[in-house]
Amino acid sequence: MIQRRIEPRVVERLREFPAVALLGPRQVGKTTLAHAIADKIGNDTLYLDLERPADRAKLTDPELYLEQHEAKMVILDEIHRLPGLFDVLRGVIDRRRRKGRKVGHFLLLGSASMDLLQQSAETLAGRIAYEELTPFSVDEIPISSLDQLWSRGGFPDSYLATSDAASYRWRSAFIQTYLERDVPSLGPRIPAETLRRFWQMLAHNQGQLLNAAQLAGSLGVSGQTIARYLDIMVDLLLVRRLQPWASNAQKRLVKSPKVYVRDSGLTHALLGIHNQEELLGHPVVGSSWEGFVLEAVLNMLPDTVRPSFYRTAAGAEIDLILDFGKNEHWAIEVKRSVSSPNPAKGFYLGCQDVAASRQIVLYPGNERYKLDADTEVMPPTQLLAELTAKLS
Known part of the structure; x- marks a missing residue:
């Protein structure tokens, strides 16, 4: 089993909060990680998959059932299937607090949606912490496997597949299942083929500015409908919107x-x-690498760090700015070239505009060196290591 970076943080949150929500897309490894955490903590564990009718039936009287297992860590998988449970959990947790008992924990697993977040935030405020489990990231796999991670992506079954062909088949089936079963089950009623075309358009325009009017014209829908489609994909943690x-x-x-x-x-x-x-010969190769690297960086940022990009009508442009507060701004450019990872003039203009405290170029090479007095070139893994040390 590949060690997940988030595991120690979830264990720590379980010591601090009576409930922890572990959110992430389907098939990202939430259940595997939950069981690994339960084994590490050493608690007796009760696991319920709320997609299984037999497990849902056990919660016909959820308050009584959960009280019978108060000494155990209760893992509730696909928690969004029974949103009414949040009220019950609040009552159970509050009764235990009044009695001074700190027994058991609730680990809630969900394919994130705004409904789930709003429901739990309102009902379990002050009693729950949130953590997001992403697909495998750059800092969780051997450096020698970086190209495989980029090509296949980080979903465990895709990354660990026996061949590229098997990985591709898994991802194709995953996309089809999400469109035909998972998205409709979370509420939205959108034709699967329409949403597939929308998703494909976003892939074709990877890392580009959102042009809602163009997308709406191509799909024959309104701009408001495009905004709704995008909200759904963002809520499901499948698409990122960088402001x-x-x-x-x-x-x-x-x-x-x-x-x-x-x-x-x-x-x-x-x-x-x-x-x-095929990827190396495809027009999307540069923007794919950029998205791959930026996602690795963004996945590890706490809420206290504000990410954004910079672009002006005059041509100044920065791929990613990390705002740590107190006028500390890291300007980051992503280049796929090993031999000449030199930023364009617009990067330097942008760094002047935002008063960047650091200027960093990420590239697929192994060496770290100064490009000029203010700009440093480094592999993504070294930036991730720096961020880990800075944020710990």
């Missing part, structure tokens, strides 16, 4: 967000790219 920098009122700044399909393997499957050989 523009908005702290320089004197510049003509781009106001549209940039949009990325979060998992590179899904991007490639949506575009019919079967393996790395």
Whole structure:
């Protein structure tokens, strides 16, 4: 089993809160991680999969059932299937607090949606912590397997498949299942083929500014409908919406967000790219690498760090800005070239505009070196190591 970076943090949260929600897309490894955490903590464990009718039937009287297992860690998988449980959990947790008993924990697993977050946030405020489990990231796999991770993506069954062909088949089936079963089961009633086309369009425009009018025209729907489709994909943690920098009122700044399909393997499957050989010859290769690297960085940021991108009408552009507060801004550019990872002039103009405290270029090489007095070139793994040390 590949050690997940998030595991120690979830264990720590379980010591601090009576309930922890572990959210992430389907098939990302939430159940496997939950059982590994339960084994590490050493508690007796009760696991209920709320997609199974037999397990849902056990919760006909959830309050009575859960009280009978108060000494155990209770893992509730696909918690969004029974949103009414949040009220019950609040009552159970509060009674235990009044009695001074700190027994058992609740580990809630869900394929994230806004309904789930809003329901639990309102009902379990002050009693629950949230953590997101992403697909495998750059810092969780051997450096020698970085290209495989980029090509296949980080979903465990895709990354660990016996061949590129098997990985591609898994991702294709995953996309089809999400569109035909999982999205409708979470509430939205959208034709699967329409949502597939929308998802494919986002993949074709990986890392580009959102052009809602163009997408709406291509799909024959309204701009409001495009916004709703995008909200759904973002809520399900399948698509990332990166907001523009908005702290320089004197510049003509781009106001549209940039949009990325979060998992590179899904991007490639949506575009019919079967393996790395095909990827290297595809027009999306540069933006795919950019999205892959940026996602690795963004996945490890706490809420206290505000990410954005910078672009002006005059041509200044920065792929990613990390705002740590107190005027500490890291400007990050992603280049796929090993031999000449030199940023364009617009990067330096952007760094002046935002008063960047660090200027970093991420590239697929192994060496770390100074490009000039202010700009440093490094592999993504070294930046991730720096961020881990800084944020710990």
